[in-house]
Each structure stands twice: as structure tokens, then as C-alpha cells.
Amino acid sequence: MAEQINEAYIGSGIVYINGRDVGNCSNVNFAIEQETQSQRNYRGGGGNFASVTNITSVALSMELANFSNANLALALRGVVDVVAAGSVVAENVTAVAGGLAETAKMIDMTDPATTVTVKDETDTTTYVQGTDYEVTAAGLKILSTGSITDGEVLHVDYDNKGTNVLEALVESGSEVRVVLDGINDATGKPVTVKVHRWKPSPTNGLGLISDSFATFSIEGEVLADETIQAAGKSKFFSRAAATA
Template sequence: MAEQINEAYIGSGIVYINGRDVGNCSNVNFAIEQETQTQRNYRGGGGNFASVTTVSAVNLSMELANFSNANLALALRGVVESVAAGSVVDESVVAVAGGLAETSKMIDLSDTANTVTVKDETDTTTYVAGTDYEVTAAGLKILSGGNITDGETLKVSYDNQGTNVLQALIDSGQEVRVVLDGINDATGKPVTVKVHRWKPSPTSGLGLISDSFATFTIEGEVLADETIQAAGKSKFFTRAAAA
């Protein structure tokens, strides 16, 4: 009698996209869509005489907890650009009474007392932090009761933080290779899954404020890799499990 093998599965692991570790990933799922054509049985008794089922699409989704701009670029078909740390001199911003006068770059908050100055348009008045405005990463919060008037043009000098900036929804989408370097926690054995070509679609939603750890989902289609021509080899993905 052949030995019965029962391999229970609880999956975990590290997901790599084009070799890059995407961070904590709570779900990775394949969804295979199928189409079935049937030929009705006309010889009596009902039912079908023949049927053919074909795969119409192979989809892959993953839920990510790492809100890096590199991950968000995949989810939002974006491009990430780097902005070097530096100094901005006399940037013109428009005051909004009780609101935010935003700067073009992110302000470095490490030493604003010595690096941020705010003047009027004619350079005759230097405004006072804590009285006329407060500094935030996004710009200046104009304080009610201060000397800055609504709609006034200000000259702001500051040190800007080095940042990477996501420009969302400007790319047509890219194809990537996905590798799961995983473990079956039920058996302790390693498992790997390799997806040859995956084209993510823009995410349907992205939460920015929450009272718990946020995640976002990336979905996309697994495309056939026509460079794989060997007989018996999948053009879509492979799964290897330790014996």
C-alpha cells in the first residue's frame, strides 16, 4: 500500500519584486479564471457530451504593509524621484490666515530656529516664529492674531529635507518578476514560488489616515512568458517545495 502523504500548509515568507524585498506582506493569492465550452448530449439522457475548460486569465494579488514609495509606485503606476537635501532662499509663498502656506519642498525640522526665516515681500519685516507662524514639514501654519495678513506674499528661506517623491499615475505600468522565498510553517519546510511576468494594475484604494496599521493591495495579471519553450515547463509560475 502506498504511503499517504498529508502536507498541511500555513504560508509565510519574503516577497521579492525584481529582486527587491517589498517588506511585510500579509497575503499573496493567485486567482485563475476559466472558461468552459460544452457540447450538449443529444443521444438521450441529457447532460453534456463533451466539455473543454480553458484558462482565460491568471491573476496575482498581494497585500502589503510596507508603505515605501517604491511599493506605492507599483500600486499607483508612479515614478519615484530623489530630492537632495539643501537650502532654499526667498521662496515666495502665499499666506492663508489660520491655514497652511505650503512650501515646494519638505522643510527640515531638526533646527528650524536657526534655518527658517520668513519675511514680507519687500524684505522690510521679519516675522516671528510662534507669534506669526509655526513651521511644519509642509510649510508654514499662519497663526491667527499674528502680523501676517491673509493673501500676503511671503519670502521663506529654509533647509529642505532630503526626500524621495512619488509622482503618481504617470507611468503606463511595468512588468516585474516576483519570487516568494517562503516557508511552510506547518511543516517547517521551505517553499519557493516564482512568477515570470506580473503586470500590476493601479490599486483601487489607498488609506492615508487610520487608527490601526494600514495595508494596501496590489493586483495584476500574470502573463505568459514566451521565452520559456521547453516542453512541460510553465510559462506562468512555478512552485517548489522541499521533499
């Protein structure tokens, strides 16, 4: 008689997408949908005489806690552009009285008192920080008690931060390879899962302000990999678990 092996499972691990570590990740799940066709038994006694079950779709979902732009690009079918740190001279900015006059790039807040200069459109008047405006990373907060008028065009000099910028929903979606380098915490044994082709769909929600650590979910279909032709090898995914 073959030895019975019982293995409880508590999963954890690192998820790699195209070799990139996506950071802290929870609730990695497969969902397999199937369709069954049955032939009734007409020979007496009821029930079915035959049945066939076909897999109609394989889906993979995961919940990510790492809000990197690389992860968000995957969840939002976006691209990430790199903006180098530098200096901006005489950028045209339209004032919003009592509100935010946004700049094109993120302002470096290291020393805005000396690196930010705001003038009128003719460069004849230099406005005073703390009196006419305040500086934020997103631009200038125009003070209603100052001399800047609503709708006025300003010339703004500032140092900009080096950033990576996510442009959301500009791609049609791409296929990626997913590998879970995991461990069964119940036994201490390593477990790996390899998904050959995963096409994530845009996330259905993204929280930007919260009282606790935020997460976002990504779902997508696992597609058949037709390059895998060996008998007994899955075109969808495989799972390896250490035996000792």
C-alpha cells in the same frame, strides 16, 4: 502502491519584486478564471458528451504593510524622485491666514528656530516665529493673531530634508517578476513560487489616516512568458516545495 503524502500548509515568506524585498506582505493569492465549452450528449441518457475548459486569465493579488514609496509607486503606477537635503533661499510662498502656506520642499524640523527665516516681499520686514507663524514639515502655519496678511507673498529661507517623492499615476504600468521565498510553517519546509510576468493595476484604495496599522492591496494579471518554450514548463508561474 505509491506512498500517500499529506502536507498541511500555513504559508509565510518574503516577496521579492524584480529582486527587491517589498517588506511585510500578507494574503498573496492567485485567482484563475476559466471558461468551459460543453457538447451535449444526444445519444441518450442526458449529460454532456465532451467538454473543454480553457484558462481565460490568471491574476495575482497581495496585501502590503510596507508604505515605502517604492511599493506605492508599484500600486499607483508612479515614479519616485530623489530630493537631496539642502538650503532654500527666498522661496516665494503665499500666506493663508489661519491656514497653511506650503513650501515646495519638506522643511527640516531639526532646528527650525534658527534655520527658518520669513520676510515680506520687499525683504524689509522679518516676521517672528511663534508670533506670526509656526513651522511644520509642510510649510508655515500662519497665525491669525500675527502681522502676516492673507494672500501676502513671503520670502522664506529654510533647510529642506532629503526626501524621495512619489509622483502618482504618471506611468502606463510595467511588468515585473515576482518571487516568494517562503516557508510552510506547518512543516517547516521551504517553498518558493516564481511568477514570470506580473502587470499590477493601480490599487483601488489607499488609507492615509487610521487607528491601526494600515495596509494596501495590489492586484494584477499574470501574463504568459513566451520565452519559456520547454515542454511541461509553465509560462505563468511555478511552485517548488521541499520533499525532505
